[in-house]
Amino acid sequence: MELILSAAIGVLAASGIWLILRPRTYQVVIGLSLLSYAVNLFIFSMGRLRVDAPPVIDKIANPPVAAYTDPVPQALVLTAIVIGFAMTALFLVVLLASRGFTRTDHVDGRE
């Protein structure tokens, strides 16, 4: 599982960076999204990978602490996803405004 996850993060980050460096605004948006997926998975993996371990405290069964997975990275990922989503939406608006002003989707506003 570690291998698959790290490969996925690597591929997402590499594709994201490549796309950010492209000249079209749409490619940059997709690149930033891919990069943020990679980062979110990375944060998630920093809480150590556990299978079948809940992050939320179960007051009824009350298992030992070692049975839980670390809840903090999951909370961090949630925050990061929300912020990343909002920023991508804002970026899309600016992209459209730029497209309207310059009549081109080049990041510099001219071919």
Add this chain to the structure above:
Amino acid sequence: MPNHLITLPILLPLIVAAAMIPISERSRILKGLLGVSTTFVVFIISVVLMRQAAEADAVPLVYLLGNWSSAFGIVLVADRLSVLMLFLTSILALAAQVYGMAKWHTAGYHFHSLFLMLVAGLNGAYLTGDIFNLFVFFEMLLAASYGLLLHGSGPQRVRAGLHYIAINLAASSLFLVGIALIYGAAGTLNMAGIALAFREAEPANRLLLEAGATAIGITFLIKAGMWPLCFWLPGAYSVATPPAAAIFAILSKVGIYILLRLSVLVFGPGSGASAGFGQALLFYGGLATIAFGMIGVLASQAMGRLASYCVLVSSGTLLAAIGLGKPEVIGGALFYLVSSTLTLAALFLLIELVERGRDAGADVLAVTMEAYGDAEDEEVEQEVGVAIPATIAVLGFCFSACGILIAGLPPLSGFLAKFAMLSGVIGGNPGAVTAAQWSFVALLIVSGLAAMIAMSRAGIRTFWASLEGTVPRVMVVEILPVIMLLGICVLFSIRAASAIAYMDDTADALMEPARYIEAVRGAVTVPPAEQVIGAKPVAEGG
């Protein structure tokens, strides 16, 4: 009894900004007055906190959010450095908001809400003692700054905004990677806890921690504009509307603040194997930034670009001073930070006033004007507003004050700040100064010369050669903030002894990170309130 005052610089602007959104844009003046009075209250709070922080004898004031112990929850920490930044930010925000009320808040929607959001984000970034909370406040101030940069719209601002947003989004991703690495290795997000984790780390973990610190450092170096991560800055700052550009002068200082805070806390004295990590990078990066900024200052044709490159020179100077890692230099550097930020904000506000009524091409020609002779025919643009008699004299006076402050000529605070840094470097023993430190001294002085040349060239072209028929119409409410900012610089020059004493105490307190760590780790939660008979028991935590 916890000191609830610490939360107000964040909460107050945030609440007022949110409350302002439904108010119709037609009552802009009401919104503006509301915004200015909020910032004024934040200013007063920052003065009160400054007194408290100074009285507390270098023990930072710690506030446990939601009454969670600092091991689990988020803490707010107000020490001398963070309240100094609060103070500086509220002054700048006040000036920029008053300036914006004259004309610029009509250029788009929600100017005052965005502005207060930015202030709330900035104050949060100064006060927080938790690294992920720092990310949240940082995103908040960035989101507001995107809005402010795009305020007024137009192809140039949208293009610059596109670059600015893309770079900051990529930098934020890097910041998150750094946070994740540090959390993975240290198991905490609390800055004091991270500092302790660095002290006790195993070699394998230390590598991860240092990698995380590097990622976070690079994020803030992008924000501070260290060469070669600074190419976005002149483009963005020079097209922003003047009030936005004035508050952007402190945005790059946020990067400096975080770098200073984390580098002394985590890699400062007594931090074991990682001590001094990254200092050489900050120092040489700072020198390169000064050199790059200096060339930019000399080569700029438009005044907006000139001011943006001055921001880079100021950032570079501060980075190099932090990289030196001497407390005497850091005291001077803090004084320089305050003085240069106020000056640059005043300059950004002033430029638009000066350039009013000039030909659009006049700035571009200013540098190569000699080739064209004196045949200038600039038109007067009649603008609505009350004209001040002898406007040009006032503007010229302010402009030369800016020039003197930026170049660091006596008698104003720019000189005192540079002098304090230089005397910190050289100390009483010039023989012990290394070649690298001499190069810092030389660059500091030469960058002042370059700023002087560029400013006097721009000033002569604007105020002497084109006096006839080019008197811009300026409203009192526009020139007042500029005079206020410069007046504070003059005040800092007159009361330099007490100001520098405060900065030196701040630097000394910074150089003892153990105090910060102890204050945060030792902060006690408030015990549950005494139970009233018959009342429900008070639940734990927040």
